[in-house]
Amino acid sequence: MGTSESTSLTSERSFFGHPRGLSTLFSMELWERFSYYGMRAILLYYMYDQIQNGGLGLSKPTATALMAAYGSLVYMSSIVGGWVADRLLGSRRSILLGGILIICGHIALSIPGGTAALFISMVFIILGTGLLKPNVSSAVGDLYAVGDTRRDAGFSIFYMGINIGAFIAPFVVGTLGQKVNYHLGFAAAAVGMALGLIYYMLSGRMNLGSIGLQPKNPLTKEERNKVLIQVSVGTAAVLVLVWILFSTGYLTLKSIVQLVTIVGVLLPISYFVVMFRSKKTTTLERSRLVAYIPLFIAAVCFWVIDEQSGTILATYAKTRTNLDAFGFFIPSSWFQSLNPIFTIILAPTFAILWMKMGRRQPTTPRKFAFGLIFAGISFLIMTIPALLFGTGVQSSPFWLVASYFLVIVGAMCLSPVGLSATTKLAPAAFSVQTMSLWLLSDASAQGIIAQVVPLYKASTEVGYFGITGGIVVILGIVLYFVASRIYRFMQGIDGTDLESDQNSEFPITNQM
Structure with missing residues (x-):
């Protein structure tokens, strides 16, 4: 984006004092997250529910592992989406294509087509989300000129769209899916994505100007030919x-899940190596990448806890929780709304807290440490019902509420800080792709989750929650004591980092 374009857009104050383009991207993110989290609220139940009830009849361990692998691939694909935008299509066209693919994915699920329709849907949504997610976030940053003090607050407003969409989705999609028909719920998710895409197309030309129309680091003609050959051969x-593998019987759900886990761990490692070795990465940027590595690992550990809200905690809500509380039956999918509603409630609290603390507030690495500690405690607390009453008695829904609350407290310390740190520590030549790398922390976590969730059952409940939560708490404590060493490598952003922490770490959510 040229200087004149940047100045023109950043001088507009028509959407809560921000450029009009923020309303376009806010709406797109809201409806995309509505469709994704709505689908996720019922997908696990659809996979393991009995065929006579409209489900697919998969076993619970298989369904939970497949769900985690699916989530891993969704976020893993963001690295491809970032590269496509940076080098081929630009963010605007990537977002459009991604939205279309997501709609196709939800439509595939809305048609009773069995496991074949499920896998077709997964392919569409994985590719679509990879194209859309990192590029919407990157486009928000492009709305503001360098040094514009509204930038972090703009991200905060933008990410409110995530919370609103994720909060509404289980009540709409979840209720339709569980009380009427699973396929009707998936159709509602498709409608939501379509609404967001229509508004994006209608308002984009007027509100976004030339933002994202061209790739930032386009391939040369020679590079295009080389990439075409590589993609074709690959x-x-x-x-x-x-x-x-299919013909020899080695291509099974178990082998696919294992492959996803391996790729989910190796891909971010490979990408860090590529950025370190790139001639486009300066010495200063390499130092910042050194600081980013432990933060990335901490984020993976956090998502290992947080992302089980759609697998283990969803199963716990349906099978181990008393849903007839207060004389009213609570659909198990509604618990998926706790995450965004707690984010909306806690975000202003943390914003005030950071501002009150001023320069006494924790550094970014120590905020990450607090995030890990609270996430670990959110799992430790889930051991209490089984220890007190055993696993044969349904527990109060308040245990789940408490667990969700604690993990969101952790998210307020880690997720917005991580997003902000990513934009600051990213090498200039890998701006969008580093945003994709941040999303890969979630992909790596869900790859790990895919391997451990089959271990969860009534007889292992206490050990499962206790060991997982305990490990994350210990890692958080370790990170707290090495935080000062990490901070030294964040060269050149100390003052900026502190300023943004004071002004803007709200209300971005861990709902990426």
Whole structure:
């Protein structure tokens, strides 16, 4: 974006004092998250519910592992979406194409097509989310000129869209899916995504100007030819490998889940290596990447806890929780709304807290440490019902409420800080792709989750929650004591980092 374009857009004050383009991106994010979290609220139940009830009849361990692997691939694909935008299409076209693919994915689920429709839907939504998610966030940053003090607050307003969409989705999609028909719920998710895409197309030209129309680091003609050959050869190799594995009986759900886990761990490692070795990365930027690595690992540990809200805690809500509390039956999918509603409530509290503390507030690494500690405690508290009453008695819904509350307290310390730190520590040549790398922390976590969730059952409940939560708490304590060493590598952003922490770490959510 040129200087004149930047000045023109950043001088407009028509959406809560921010550029009009923020309203376009806010709406797009709201409806995309409505569709995704609405689908996620009922997908696990759809996979393991009995066929006569409209489900697919998969076993619970298989369904939970597949759900985690699916989530991992959704976020893993963001690295491809960032590269496509940076080098081929630009963020605007990538967002449009991503939205179309997501709609196709939800439509596939809305048609009773069994497991075939499920996997077709997954492919569409994985590719679509990878194209849309990192590029919407990047486009928000492009609305503001360098040094514009409204930038962090703009991100905060933008991410309120995530919370609103994620809060509403379970009540609409979840209720339709569980009380009427699963496929009707998935159709509602498709409608939500379509609404967001229509507004994006209608308002984009007027509100976004030339933002994102061109790739930031476009391929040359020679590079295009090379990439075309590499993609063609790679695709052919993958198809041949899939055919061989399928024909020999090695291509199973278990092997797919294992492969996703391996790729989810190796991909971010590979990407860090690429950025370190790139000639476009300066010495100063390499130092910042050193600081970013432990923060990235901490984020993975946090998401290992947080992302189980859609798997283990969703199963706990349906099978271990008394849903007839207060004389009213609570659909288990409604618990998925606790995450965003607590974010909306806690965000202003933390904003005031950071501002009151001023320069006495914790550094970014120590905020990450607090995030881990609260996340770990959110799992430790889930051991109490089984220890007190056993696993044969349904527990009060307040245990789940408390667990969700504690993990969101942790999210307020880690998620917005991580997003802000990513934009500041990213090498200039890898701006959008580093945002994708941040999303890969979630992909890595869900790859790990896919391996551990089959271990959860009534007989292992206390150990499962206790060991997982305890490990994360210990890691948080360790991070707290090494935080000062990490902070030294964040060269050149100390003052900026502190200022943004004071002014803007709200109301971004851990609902990425």
